[in-house]
Amino acid sequence: MHSEATARPKTAAPRAVARHVERSYPLWFYIPGGLVYVVLFIVPTLLSFYFAFTRWTLFDSTFVGFDNFIQFFAEPGLIGSLKNTLVYGVVTSASKVVLGMLLAVLLSGPIIARGYLRSVTFFPVLVSAVGVGLTFQVLLDPFNGVVNQVWTAITGADGPGWLTNPDLALLSVAAIDVWKGVGLATLIYIAGIAAIPNEYFEAARVDGAGAWQQFRSIILPLSFPATSTVILLSLIGGLRSFDLIWSTTQGGPGFSSDVIASVIYKQYQAGFYGLSTAGNVILFLVVTAIVYPLSRWLNSKETSL
Incomplete structure (x- = not known):
């Protein structure tokens, strides 16, 4: 008792x-x-859903039902822009995951000037996307750009049209996006690696595990929360990307680098506000349909570790 x-x-x-x-x-x-x-x-989202069913101006609106959605899906470049959006989102997010992890492992080790290198890696994140786009538009100019001048000096051949070749434009902008955003992914991974208890690494070294074995057995699985965060943030940013694409190629040449966001902006420019609002709703639903189940799956994997 x-x-x-x-x-x-x-x-x-x-x-x-x-x-x-x-x-x-x-x-x-x-x-x-x-x-x-x-x-x-909440309020802007609900209003956008309402105005997507109207033809509106700043002063009045007329309810038109699903006409805006029907017209938007009839856009000749919509399928291509949807494909470009998916390719851009997947390429940029996958690249940021891989490069962010590798840079974080490097910058978490005992290297010289580690703090300075971390600052340099993160600096592009702080620069405006429009500024980055305009800068690379000059650097990648096919005739006078520094990149092609170096290319010609090394190979003796003319450099490609990074932003003017329809086969290269989208991937070139994606590479610029990765350069600009990999610093944030690296920072998230550095925080994830720093949160791993040091006892794991000490035990691994006692057992004779090398650098690769420590990475594969300790860093890779225990930094999975950071990986899921980088995947979600990068994918959402890639699917919604507009400013960098518009400041470098404006969706060109032709429609080769058009994404859904740039198609929507072109409708705004033309004065079709209801049509562009419907496009925004469609983009919102597409991003939600991709990110929400992916988020649930990543969370289930994270809790099972």
Whole structure:
């Protein structure tokens, strides 16, 4: 009896502490953030869904049902832009995962000027996408660009039209996107690697594991939360990308680097606001249909580790 009496307070105390932690923030504490979320996200989203079914201007709107969606799907370049959007999203996200992981492993090791190299790797993330696009438009100029001048000096042949060749334009912009965004992926991976307890590496070294074995058996599986974060952020950014593509190629040459976002912007330019709003709704649904199940799958893999 005495042992039971003394045991109850020990089990009750953690529960009381847990309840105290759960209730440490009152309900009103969440109201400001909730209002900002409703005003800046929920309301514009609902309004965009409504205006997608109208022909609207700044002063009036006319309900037209599904006409905007039918017309948008009849766009001649839509299938090509959808394909380009998927290719761009997959290429950029996969490249950022691989390069981000490799750079993070390198910059987490005992190398000279590690802090400086981390800063250099992250610096492109801070630069405006439009600024990056205009800069690379000059660097990749097929006649006077520095890249092709170096290419000619090394190979003796004329360099390719990185942004003017229909077969290279989309992948060239994707490479620029990777250069600009890999710093964020690297930072996320560095944080993920730093969170791995050092005891794992010490035990691996005692067992005679080399660098490759430590990477494969410790870093790769235990940094999976960072991997899932990089995949989701990079894929969402790639599927929604517009500013970098528009500032470098404007969807050209022809329609070879057009993505859904650039098609939508062209409709805005032409004054078809309801049609472009319908395109935004379609893009929202496409991104959600891809990212949501992927997120659920990655979370299930993460919890099973």
